[in-house]
Amino acid sequence: MNFEAYNPTRLVFGAGSLAKLGEIASKYGKKALIVTGGNSVKRSGVFDRAMESLKAAGVSAVECSGIEPNPRITSVKRGADIARKENCDVVIALGGGSAMDASKVIAAAALYDGDPWNLIAHGQENWAIPTQALPVITVPTLAATGSEMNCGAVISNDETKVKSFVSTECLFPKVALVDPELTLTVPKDQTAYGVCDIITHVTEGYFNGVDGTPIQDRFAEGVIINAIEWGKKAVADGTDLEARAQVQWASIVALNGWVQAGVHMVPPVHMIEHALSAHHDITHGAGLAIVNPAWMRFAAKSRPERFAQFAQRVFGLTPDGKDDLTLAMEGINAYVLFLKEIGCPTTLAEVGIGDELFEQYAKDAALVVHDEEGNLLGRPPMNEKDIVEVLRTAL
Amino acid sequence: MNFEAYNPTRLVFGAGSLAKLGEIASKYGKKALIVTGGNSVKRSGVFDRAMESLKAAGVSAVECSGIEPNPRITSVKRGADIARKENCDVVIALGGGSAMDASKVIAAAALYDGDPWNLIAHGQENWAIPTQALPVITVPTLAATGSEMNCGAVISNDETKVKSFVSTECLFPKVALVDPELTLTVPKDQTAYGVCDIITHVTEGYFNGVDGTPIQDRFAEGVIINAIEWGKKAVADGTDLEARAQVQWASIVALNGWVQAGVHMVPPVHMIEHALSAHHDITHGAGLAIVNPAWMRFAAKSRPERFAQFAQRVFGLTPDGKDDLTLAMEGINAYVLFLKEIGCPTTLAEVGIGDELFEQYAKDAALVVHDEEGNLLGRPPMNEKDIVEVLRTAL
The missing domain is CATH 3.40.50.1970 (Rossmann fold)
Structure with missing residues (x-):
């Protein structure tokens, strides 16, 4: 620290x-x-x-x-x-x-x-x-x-x-x-994409930060829990001022440095999404709804215990004797269900993106935030093949 | 908000x-x-x-x-x-x-x-x-x-x-x-008093803030959970640098405005403790260890559901059909047990303070932070009789 x-x-x-x-x-x-x-x-x-x-x-x-x-x-x-x-x-x-x-x-x-x-x-x-x-x-x-x-x-x-x-x-x-x-007048779809953006800001640090940040973990989980709870309400009824205020507040704390202090986050999901939305005029939050779960399934394999913690603390899932990876995947599934519930796309097909430019996106994603070998920074670092693999699972 | x-x-x-x-x-x-x-x-x-x-x-x-x-x-x-x-x-x-x-x-x-x-x-x-x-x-x-x-x-x-x-x-x-x-060289007792100070900064806002701050609630609970966990470790082994770092970090976030943003906190427990330590040279954190649980038992009666949330989320206690006040009191008991475990005094007798000046402390406590009737601000507001009652339960 x-x-x-x-x-x-x-x-x-x-x-x-x-x-x-x-x-x-x-x-x-x-x-x-x-x-x-x-x-x-x-x-x-x-x-x-x-x-x-x-x-x-x-x-x-x-x-x-x-x-x-x-x-x-x-x-x-x-x-x-x-x-x-x-x-x-x-x-x-x-x-x-x-x-x-x-x-x-x-x-x-x-x-x-x-x-x-x-x-x-x-x-x-x-x-x-x-x-x-x-x-x-x-x-x-x-x-x-x-x-x-x-x-x-x-x-x-x-x-x-x-x-x-x-x-x-x-x-x-x-x-x-x-x-x-x-x-109050933001349409349902943009409201949902915003909620997805908020949550992804937090998950980037939560899954791609350093070890040993237990207070920041609780902060992050608190923001996600509330973005989910109040996000559903804001999407269901756009005129619900309390829901709008809670989502707005979540958006601020998700990326003003409080939740990420000391986390040394890197944002691989954002880098991949930026590569997509540079070529296709999709809303950033919608792109994140597609890329984040695909990335989570990929990353969970190398650090299942972290994603199991996410499943337990955010979605209240219980281990019940399951191994960490199984619990992790259940948590990711619960997250995808939430995204669908608020109306976010969760596949590239839904926004009309095919696999034609996958190699290009993979290259663009690692343009700036990369290690000495050119791998996109994150836990784990990703080479171009990894990024293409993640995108393929999002088709 | x-x-x-x-x-x-x-x-x-x-x-x-x-x-x-x-x-x-x-x-x-x-x-x-x-x-x-x-x-x-x-x-x-x-x-x-x-x-x-x-x-x-x-x-x-x-x-x-x-x-x-x-x-x-x-x-x-x-x-x-x-x-x-x-x-x-x-x-x-x-x-x-x-x-x-x-x-x-x-x-x-x-x-x-x-x-x-x-x-x-x-x-x-x-x-x-x-x-x-x-x-x-x-x-x-x-x-x-x-x-x-x-x-x-x-x-x-x-x-x-x-x-x-x-x-x-x-x-x-x-x-x-x-x-x-x-x-690393802070003695056990001062380490424990510090941990108590940290937790009390957070509980003041948590119990005396406005309603409708669910994200801040999670932030507060996260700080308390970690101050307890790492506080025990720092008291047990003062040379444990990770425990020292986590407790230090908890001390910062407990009162730098992040956890309390929008909470509009008032600090009745601090005001009562200040009145005590103005007359007796006790360490502030030790005074808080005595006053806070006594105050919590008093305040829980008027807002049991809030203290029941504290019991559940901080100490993992389960309702099991109990009413909120019962659960609330169990949470406060768990907190007192923790204070004793790390070596804090939890009664006035332990620091040699009797009831001779109770009326004076009550008056001093409400000197600055009071409503129009002169009641010490908090949830609930306290008149001098209330403050004396709290102090009496701390004897």
């Missing part, structure tokens, strides 16, 4: 807290760039309420709209150009993970003279890791990525079909303004 | 990390005030190692030693005077909770012209809550108070026999440098 933990983002959480946006933003400047995705924030009235709050606090705003579900580096460039041209002091992300991730990189790119793609890890020798950024305020409208309270961002390059990440301290949002009311 | 969460302290955790002190301190200045308690850091060689690390990094240091186990405002004044006279840039706490708490208030008092006692809550009308402080680095040598990574401090006034607190953002340490090796 040797590690650092640091997260200076101020979290302001609660139903109705959107009304505080102007007051909060005014601490960081006079002019804001508001980064949004599709039209849902306009239709729901959230955009107008945000603008009113800013106006009342004397903060003017320009918009960078149309951030894609898998945000592209071209959109980051566009946003950074607006921020510079309009002399914006602060970047406000109003949307899901894509708007938040784009906002962080826009905030860094606005203060960086080179090509913004240099800021993103993609196997280049001289990765220009950002050292400064405009202040960012995140206002999530979806409970999923946890991007609201961490310093990571995932960006896609449509030209090279590479989807990769950056994670560095200057990208921590100053404030995460989290109002679960904003998620 | 409406709340804010914020903790900008950088945690550097791990065996051997004391060697990083100089490098870390040099980021905050050229001259440090080192605040220490008794002679244990000298005897153990920790003080010399800290000085060497500082020297190697070009940081000079002056010392403020002799901070009492229940740190006094007179010591804070003394430390602030040294810091001012010697133009210290940074305050380094090297010791247990008392050195850390004193350091925070010294750091604020060094930049405050009035009487430092004004900075501490004690029922005064114009509480001078600190707004600025010198940077503080905490280096705990005991796993107990959690002061290393939070913005709170508890200070005693020997003249007025009042022990009270301050908690405000400018008192967050810049860095918590936590090296579990430094706790």
Whole structure:
């Protein structure tokens, strides 16, 4: 257990807290760039309420709209150009993970003279890791990525079909303004994909961290148990504010560094999913619902006792004389049943992906997070053949 | 669930990390005030190692030693005077909770012209809550108070026999440098009192927070389960570095705001214990071992289902048709058994406290944290008669 933990983002959480946006933003400047995705924030009235709050606090705003579900580096460039041209002091992300991730990189790119793609890890020798950024305020409208309270961002390059990440301290949002009311209108399928994303953030560390982290284990299990319980409720009734609040809270703690402190996690499932969604415009959470169980079945073989613990503590399954691997597989089956119950796809066929590009995905997945032999980091490390094997079981 | 969460302290955790002190301190200045308690850091060689690390990094240091186990405002004044006279840039706490708490208030008092006692809550009308402080680095040598990574401090006034607190953002340490090796020499009794302190920080929020915090419940239970498991090991064998590291980590998460985020905790047990240890020089953790079970038996009567959950999830007890209150009491009994097993006192008689000043303690306990009628805040709120009743059951 040797590690650092640091997260200076101020979290302001609660139903109705959107009304505080102007007051909060005014601490960081006079002019804001508001980064949004599709039209849902306009239709729901959230955009107008945000603008009113800013106006009342004397903060003017320009918009960078149309951030894609898998945000592209071209959109980051566009946003950074607006921020510079309009002399914006602060970047406000109003949307899901894509708007938040784009906002962080826009905030860094606005203060960086080179090509913004240099800021993103993609196997280049001289990765220009950002050292400064405009202040960012995140206002999530979806409970999923946890991007609201961490310093990571995932960006896609449509030209090279590479989807990769950056994670560095200057990208921590100053404030995460989290109002679960904003998620009340999220459709059932996106709600479910969000829940799957939340759970996968936790399972990555739980299954791919170091040994000897029993407190973090309990934290992780607690988040998963509640994401399952309240996720079902939020999918069943989108207007259930308590369920929405619990899922939103789970999304934050799943990836703000608390559950993973000292775990030294690596995220093989995310790396494989990124390779898929760089080539196919599937929702990240849906991709995870397909890849994670397939990966779990593969990984359980080399560490059945860990997956048996998952089966017992998360799903309340009992050993009853079974060996660890049998119990482990029962736990994974229970997880797949849950994913199906909330309407997630669990096979590649369901999202129309075949095996044509498996070799390419396997190569892309190990592009950045790999060991000296080029194996994708994780427990166990995976070579390209392993990744193809996992994908094949997900067909 | 409406709340804010914020903790900008950088945690550097791990065996051997004391060697990083100089490098870390040099980021905050050229001259440090080192605040220490008794002679244990000298005897153990920790003080010399800290000085060497500082020297190697070009940081000079002056010392403020002799901070009492229940740190006094007179010591804070003394430390602030040294810091001012010697133009210290940074305050380094090297010791247990008392050195850390004193350091925070010294750091604020060094930049405050009035009487430092004004900075501490004690029922005064114009509480001078600190707004600025010198940077503080905490280096705990005991796993107990959690002061290393939070913005709170508890200070005693020997003249007025009042022990009270301050908690405000400018008192967050810049860095918590936590090296579990430094706790290897802590004696059995102090180790046990520390474990009791850790658990009580968590139970305060668990039993006195708002309803509807299921994720935080799991976090709290996870900390308690592990503090019990690893606490026993650390008491049994003080040289067990893994046990020391787990207990140290439990102490941090028990009171750095993660477990309590959104819980809106109030700490009635701490308030009652502070009233005791203001009049008697007992170790805070030992006082908590006495007061907490007595308080739990009192509070369980008004919310048995909550204490039944504690019995089930922490101690694995099963309802088997019992009513909640019966199960609750069994859980509290299990907790008392654990306290006895690690050698904590669980009655006032064991520490030589009688009932002579019960009325006074009851009055002191509700001095700051009270409702409009003067009741000590908690679930349930307690009037002076209630507090006396709890103390009487602890005789």
